[in-house]
Amino acid sequence: MxxxxxxxxxxxxxxxxxxxxxxxxxxxxxxxxxxxxxxxxxxxxxxxxxxxxxxxxxxxxxxxxxxxxxxxxxxxxxxxxxxxxxxxxxxxxxxxxxxxxxxxxxxxxxxxxxxxxxxxxxxxxxxxxxxxxxxxxxxxxxxxxxxxxxxxxPSVAERFPALLPAADTSAEVRAGFVQFQKNCLACHRLNGAGDAQFGPDLNIPYNPTEYLAGDFLPRYIRDPQSLRRWPQGKMPGFSKEAISDEELGQLIGYLRHMAGRKVAP
CATH class of the missing domain: 3.90.420.10 (Oxidoreductase, molybdopterin-binding domain)
Incomplete structure (x- = not known):
């Protein structure tokens, strides 16, 4: 992109x-x-x-x-x-x-x-x-x-509180927030928060966990072109070396959690 x-x-x-x-x-x-x-x-x-x-x-x-x-x-x-x-x-x-x-x-x-x-x-x-x-x-x-x-x-959490999960959420979701910062925030915003200018917002109007059911979201993250072949698609695939299966689960857990914490930009 x-x-x-x-x-x-x-x-x-x-x-x-x-x-x-x-x-x-x-x-x-x-x-x-x-x-x-x-x-x-x-x-x-x-x-x-x-x-x-x-x-x-x-x-x-x-x-x-x-x-x-x-x-x-x-x-x-x-x-x-x-x-x-x-x-x-x-x-x-x-x-x-x-x-x-x-x-x-x-x-x-x-x-x-x-x-x-x-x-x-x-x-x-x-x-x-x-x-x-x-x-x-x-x-x-x-x-x-x-x-x-x-x-x-300042840290991402300080600059963009709209990205924060609930204070009482699980350790897995908090770990997912770390994965989101590392792997997603350079291209995507969430709740309108972030400095990225490329990919779509990952919560507004819809979170990908709301429209990619079953194993389609992890498959999409691993190899976007395997699910949506688009010559102009620029999202890279994330191998297991870049993000392990456990970390990918944490990231998706964070996204699912944030679907319930929408904040209009």
Whole structure:
């Protein structure tokens, strides 16, 4: 669902003019492509099974942790792409120096990356990638590309109380809320709450648990095109590596719970 806008932005945004804005506790600063490529911590990293390119990729990249001055592990960040895609990211994994480690890949104008697909731009100018992502169960929504801004924000629960389950709900539903933030919130709103600009609201006017009965909803999440073949459909499938069967059950439990907590946007 991001394709058309990607193509327009690709035409309008020359690689040499790319800038990354960091809105952090110590203030706001902007770094351009040249500054990041020449950063003293920049190095070449190899990413097997790159989430966006579906193959091994090699990038010039800077550890994300060195860019996040003043950010603490228990805090929250959001990576915003050129088209408005907004990935909600707990700070702790981004600050890791071992295990699953986050890198900001920088597209060099002299060596542009390949297009993501025919008729699409590349993942540049900046792309958040991970080495050893399985060590921290890093999901596909935690690999935002065409990143323009990384900002320090209050938690999702603080910013969007309309997303909260009832205070006395089960541990499974609360765990489902965590899965919703990780896997859904970058593309979808719920009760009109969220910063996403892509997918439909998942509660207003109807929650998917209200119109996808039986096992159709988990099947749809695993492989959307298996139930609704649509050439323009952009929702990715979520494998068991991205979200386990137990976690998928928690997510659906949260959605079912929220069907009874509709709040008009």
């Amino acid at each position: 991001r394709n058309a806008l990607f193509a327009l932005l690709f035409c309008l945004t020359p690689l040499h003019a790319a800038e990354l804005t960091l809105e952090l506790p110590g203030g706001t600063r902007t770094l351009d492509t040249a500054a990041l490529l020449s950063h003293p911590k920049a190095q070449d990293v190899t990413i097997p099974d790159d989430v966006s390119y579906k193959k091994t990729m090699r990038y010039r990249a800077v550890p994300v942790a060195v860019l996040l001055e003043g950010v603490k592990p228990d805090e929250h960040l959001q990576a915003v792409a050129l088209d408005g895609f907004a990935a909600e990211l707990p700070a702790a994994p981004l600050l890791n120096h071992k295990g699953a480690r986050a890198w900001l890949a920088i597209e060099d104008p002299a060596r542009p990356w390949p297009a993501l697909a025919k008729g699409k731009p590349s993942a540049g100018p900046f792309y958040l990638v991970w080495t050893d992502p399985k060590a921290a169960r890093i999901g596909p929504e935690q690999w935002p590309f065409q990143v323009a801004r990384i900002r320090h924000l």
